[in-house]
Amino acid sequence: MSTLSERILGAPAGDYVDRTVDRAYAHDGTGVLALEAWKCMGSDRLSDKTEFSLLFDHIVPANNGTTATLQHELREFAKSSFMHFSDIGCGICHQLMSEGVVLPGEIIVGADSHSVTLGAFGAFATGVGATDMAAIWLTGETWFRVPESVGIRVTGSFSGAAEAKDLALTYVGKLGTDGATYQALEFIGDGMKHLSMDERLVLSNLSVEAGAKAGLCYADEVTVRYLKERGHMAKPQVPEPCTYVQELEFDLSDIVPLVAVPHRVDTVRPVQDLAGLPIDQVFVGTCTNGRYSDLARFARVVKGKKVAVRTIVIPASAEVLQKTIRTGVLSDIIEAGCTIGTPGCGPCIGYHMGVLGEGEVCLSTANRNFKNRMGVGGEIYLSSVATAAASALSGEITAPEVA
Amino acid sequence: MMQKEVPLVHTPVDHVSETDGKNAGYAVCLPADIDTDVVIAGRYLRTKDRSIWGTHVFEDLDPGIARRLRGSVIVAGKNFGCGSSREQAAIAIKEAGVVAVVAPSFARIFFRNAINIGLPLIECDLSCVEGSTVIFNLSEGWLECAGKRHKIRPLSPRMQEILASGGLVEYWRDHK
Numbered sequence: 295m296s297t298l299s300e301r302i303l304g305a306p307a308g309d310y311v312d313r314t315v316d317r318a319y320a321h322d323g324t325g326v327l328a329l330e331a332w333k334c335m336g337s338d339r340l341s342d343k344t345e346f347s348l349l350f351d352h353i354v355p356a357n358n359g360t361t362a363t364l365q366h367e368l369r370e371f372a373k374s375s376f377m378h379f380s381d382i383g384c385g386i387c388h389q390l391m392s393e394g395v396v397l398p399g400e401i402i403v404g405a406d407s408h409s410v411t412l413g414a415f416g417a418f419a420t421g422v423g424a425t426d427m428a429a430i431w432l433t434g435e436t437w438f439r440v441p442e443s444v445g446i447r448v449t450g451s452f453s454g455a456a457e458a459k460d461l462a463l464t465y466v467g468k469l470g471t472d473g474a475t476y477q478a479l480e481f482i483g484d485g486m487k488h489l490s491m492d493e494r495l496v497l498s499n500l501s502v503e504a505g506a507k508a509g510l511c512y513a514d515e516v517t518v519r520y521l522k523e524r525g526h527m528a529k530p531q532v533p534e535p536c537t538y539v540q541e542l543e544f545d546l547s548d549i550v551p552l553v554a555v556p557h558r559v560d561t562v563r564p565v566q567d568l569a570g571l572p573i574d575q576v577f578v579g580t581c582t583n584g585r586y587s588d589l590a591r592f593a594r595v596v597k598g599k600k601v602a603v604r605t606i607v608i609p610a611s612a613e614v615l616q617k618t619i620r621t622g623v624l625s626d627i628i629e630a631g632c633t634i635g636t637p638g639c640g641p642c643i644g645y646h647m648g649v650l651g652e653g654e655v656c657l658s659t660a661n662r663n664f665k666n667r668m669g670v671g672g673e674i675y676l677s678s679v680a681t682a683a684a685s686a687l688s689g690e691i692t693a694p695e696v697a
Numbered sequence: 698m699m700q701k702e703v704p705l706v707h708t709p710v711d712h713v714s715e716t717d718g719k720n721a722g723y724a725v726c727l728p729a730d731i732d733t734d735v736v737i738a739g740r741y742l743r744t745k746d747r748s749i750w751g752t753h754v755f756e757d758l759d760p761g762i763a764r765r766l767r768g769s770v771i772v773a774g775k776n777f778g779c780g781s782s783r784e785q786a787a788i789a790i791k792e793a794g795v796v797a798v799v800a801p802s803f804a805r806i807f808f809r810n811a812i813n814i815g816l817p818l819i820e821c822d823l824s825c826v827e828g829s830t831v832i833f834n835l836s837e838g839w840l841e842c843a844g845k846r847h848k849i850r851p852l853s854p855r856m857q858e859i860l861a862s863g864g865l866v867e868y869w870r871d872h873k
Binding site: 310323324326327330331334335336353358360361364405406407421422423424425426428429432433437439471472475476505507558643644645662664665666667670 | 730732734735738739740742743744745757775776779780781782783784785787788802803804805806809810813814853854855864865866869870
C-alpha cells in the first residue's frame, strides 16, 4: 500500500533511488548556468532517455544586451542539441508543459522550483537547480530520496467567493513555509472531483511554498477528459490506503478569501482584515493564476468598469492569450483600463518589468511575496484572482463579491 | 530536530589556522527562513560573472555582510535557502568565501544546489555566538562550537561522494 510518490518512484519513503527522468526542462533563467555546467562536464550529446525542453519565460523579450546575449547562446544550444525549444512569448514553462505534454505517472524534473505545478496530473514533478539539470542532460537520470507524504484531504465544494488560490494559501498558512520540507503533498478526498485542472494546478503550484518537493493530485475523470481534448488517452489513478506523516482536512465550503502579507507566503489573513489598504499596482498572471479561467473570471468582474490603479494582466501562455482574444475576454480587460504583457513570468520575479518603486504596494496573484522580490522597498500581497479584480476596481484591498 | 549534544572527547582546536581553514571558520549568525531572494536578489542574476553574486550576497538583509564572510561559517535558523531554484544563491555564498552553512534544516533545492557546487551544508541545531569558532569534520560526523561537540546528520552516501569530488560537474567528469 503506497502513496502516489512511492508508486511512481517505485520504492518506499526514505529510500534513495536513481530514476530515469521522463521529461526535463529548463528556462532562460536556470538554463544559463545549466549550460555552463554542461560545458564543463565535457559531453556534446544529450541523453536519449529523456524528453528535454528549453522554454523562455523569465525575461521575455530580453530587456538589455546582456540578457539578449545569454538568451542567444541558449537558443543556439537548443538548436544544436535538438532539444524542444519554445521562444519568447510562447508562455511560462510549467504552463506549456501542462498544455497536453505531461502525463499521469511520469517523472518530471524542471530547473525551477514551481515545477511542482505538474503534480496536478498525477506525475511526480519536482524542481532542481542548474547543475542537477546539466547532469540530467548528460545521463537522463537523477537521484531522489523517496519522500514521506502529507495528505491534504479536500471535502465539499466552494461556496461564496473563495477559489483554489484561497485553499492553497490556507494550507500553506497551516503548514508554514517549511511544514513539508523533504516531503510531498497529496491532494485527496471527495472534494477533488469538483476541481478543474486549472484549479488543481494552483494547488500543486503552491506546494513548494510549504517546502514540499512535490504536490500530487490523483489522475481522475477530470484529468482524463482534459488530456483527451489534447490528444492523449490517459488512465485514472486509484488511490490505495497508505500512510501519511500528517493529514490535514479542508471543507471547501469553509474556505474564505485570504491574503498573504509581506514578506511570507504563510502569513495569511482574511481579506476583510486588510480591507481598505491602499495599493499602487495589481498584477494578474504567473504560473499560479495566469490561465484562461483566471483571466475570464477577472474580466467578468471588471467588464464595463474602470480599474482605479495600474493593473498588469499577463496570460500564462500564447494559447491562453489566443483564447482570451477569441472569447472577447482580452477586450473586456483592456477596456477596463488594464495593460497586457507578453506571455511569461512578467513582474513576479522583479527582473525586467512591472517593478515596484520604494514604498509601493502590489496585490499579486503570484506565489511569492519575499522582501524586495518585485523591486527594492516594494511590498507584495498575494491573493486570488477575484480579490485582485475587486481591489483593482477600488484601488485598495477589497473583499470579492460572491459570483 | 534538536541534535543531542555529545560530551567532548578531544580538546577542541582553538584557532582556525591550526586546521588550515578547511574545516573551520568564524560563526556569522543569520535568522531562520532565509529565502533565496534574500541570498541573492533577482536584479543580480542576469550575468555569468560569479564575483557579482559574491559581492551582493545577503545585500537586502545587511549591505555590509558580504565583506565579513570570507573564512566564516554561517550559522542560521531553520529552513535556510527556501524559495526559488536559483543556483546563484549557493554560488554567491561560496564566492563570498563562506566555508560551510550550518542550520537545523535546509530547503531541498538549495540543499542539492549547494552540494552540487561543492559548498558543505551541515544539518545541526546550534545556538549561534557571533564570531565564535566553528570546527567540523564531515567524515567523522561532528561539529564543535563554543567548547561543545555536536553530532551532525550525515549526508546521503551519494551527496557525500558529490561533495568529495568537489561538486556534481567534477563528479560526472570522474564517472564518465
